[in-house]
Amino acid sequence: MNLDPDTCYKAVASHDRRFDGRFYVGVSSTGVYCRPVCAVRTPKRENCSFYESAAAAEKHGFRPCLRCRPELAPGHGLADISGRLAQAAATLIDEGFMAEGSVAALAARIGVTERHLRRLFDAQFGVSVLEYAQTQRLLLAKRLLADTALPVTEVALAAGFGSVRRFNDVLKTRYGLTPLALRRRAADGVADRLVFELGYRPPLAWEAWLAFLATRAVDGIEDVRDGAYARTLLVDGGSRHLGWVRIEHVPRRLVLRVTLSASLARVIPQALGKVRRLCDLGCRPDVVDRHLGELAQAVPGMRLPGSVDGFEIAVRAVVGQVISVVQARRILAALAERAGQALPDTAPDSLRFAFPTAAALAALPPQTLREAGVPAGKARTLQALAQRVADGTLALDAHAPPEQTVAALRAIDGIGDWTAQYVAMRALGWPDAFPGTDYALRKVLGVSTVRAMHERTAQWAPWRAYAAIHLWHRYEAVKDEMKGAQAATPATTEPETMT
Known part of the structure; x- marks a missing residue:
């Protein structure tokens, strides 16, 4: 840079x-x-x-x-900087990878040699991998001391320090401060949750982002009410940690207020990383909106709704093929009830299950899938997908290479281009993914062929995923306007394919 x-x-x-x-x-x-x-x-x-x-x-x-507080600054998007591999490694470090892993393991995780990773880091950030990791540990610890009432021992462990003594020594050497000097305020009086603020670059189309998720919210897993989004969260931090998160907008401060259940205290970096991807907080709306031009004028600051789990998005996409959103939500809720881990009684009443893991879904008997409403063909596709994710042959996260991942998805029987592109959009956060065969997108653009769709949307590359969100938003607005006119006339229904 x-x-x-x-x-x-x-x-x-x-x-x-x-x-x-x-x-x-x-x-x-x-x-x-x-x-x-x-x-x-x-x-x-x-x-x-x-x-x-x-x-x-x-x-x-x-x-x-x-x-x-530099630790509160927004991050970068996947296509936001030239050093995508360096940024992928930095994101993994931000989310606690180096607490247990090594530089060699980090290089292997993003698919480069250790030597090449060191060169990338020095060129992109001006520091070594270990120097970057140490700073991120300290900034996380600083945030935890300022924003939570966690004991210092818990702060040291959550930030990736091996001991309180090591934590105190590094903090004193680097910042000239003690943990007590950074302790900004006492507990907020609620013992079962942790509250953080995550910054973003304005503008932020919060209502449009929230409406997108509300339309697709699965009972028992997600809840949208009072202008906030809440959902269950399963985080793998060596061992699995089950909890919940609530996200609300604080426009006056240009932040999202994120509340985590106390059960996620040991995996705070990973949990906040999932929230950043879900909310697309690395987005630069000035760049995206300028490129999309007139398309973005009605709703500036539109974000790409991401995911907290790539496998979940893939399952949603497969289940939602050629059926309505309402039907898909019903099936997904039934799957969660049968194969998802139940949350403890301390969770909000509307949040009951974690979304099933790939291993759990792969192990489900076909009869159980049928009872949840999954047709036989989709059931085979789901279990093939789940098996590949469970055995590690298919990765569905923001660090997976998009072109190869889309090809690997399409190689699974029952997954076509729409499903693969939708997964690339939301699970991989790939900004140029575009499900060109989508019914709603074709309808709002007035095209009938895939070739015509590509010609029409080429102007929006490399931000076509954002264009798709804008177009879906337009389609929903048009549907709402037409409801009154269609109420008195029998009408056929088309698959919405907008899971």
Whole structure:
């Protein structure tokens, strides 16, 4: 990433939120580094230096600002920077991979050699992999001390430090502070939950994003009410941790308030990582909306609804083939009830089951799938899919290569291009995926062939997934307008294929 000092300083002076998380400014007169949006008085130009990452700023001797809190800055999207592999590795580190893994294991996870990963990291972030990982541990610990009442021992373990003594020593050496000095406030009085704030780059089309998920919410797994989204969460952090999350918008602060159940305290980085992907918090709406032009004008800041589990999205896509959304929701709820792990009684009443794991679904007898309403053909497809995910031959997460993953999905009997592209959109977060055979998309664009669809949508590459969300939103608006006119006339129904 090439940082032009003059451009960076202008962004700092104007508190330009488009640059939040894109770089950090070190201030020599104070010894701290800040986000470009920090509310303190703008430092003099001669006192400023600019860094690609928080880790690079700390490598040069700066400590994090306690006011703007660099750990709260938005991250990057998959197509947001040139170093996609480096960013994939950084995301894994952010989510706690290095707590148990090594640099070699991280390189293998993203499909490169260890030497190549080290080169990528140095070029992209200006630091080594281990330096980046150490900074992220400290920033997470800083956040946990400031935002929760977790005991220091729990904070040290959740942040990936092997012992409290090691944690105290590193904190004192790097920041010159003790855990008590960073403890900003006491517990919020609720012992069974943890509350965090995640920043985003405005604008954010929260209502449109929420409506998309509300239409597809599965009873027992998800709940949308009072302007908030809640769902069950199963996180694998060496062992499985079952809990729930609630997400609400705080527009005045330009953040999402994320509430996690206390059962997820040991896997906070992984849980927050899932929320970031679900809400597409790495998006740069200024770039996407400018490219989409007129299509994005009605609803600026549209996000790509992601996922907390790629396998879940794939199952939703298969189940939803050629049936209505309502029918698909009913089948998915029945599957969760039969194969999903039940949440404890302390969970909200509307959240009862975790979505079934790949191993659990692969092991279901065919009769159980039929009882849940899954036709025989789809049942075979689901179990073939589940088996590949369970045995590790198919990965469905944001770090999987999209082209190869789409090809691997299409090789499964019963999965066509629509399903594979939908999974690439939501599970992989691939911004140029586009389910061109979708009925609603063809209807709203007024095209009848796949070739015509590709010709019409080529102008929106490489952000066609965002275009699809805008077009689905338009289709829903048109349907609502037509309901009154169609009420008195018998009408045939078309499959919505919008799972």
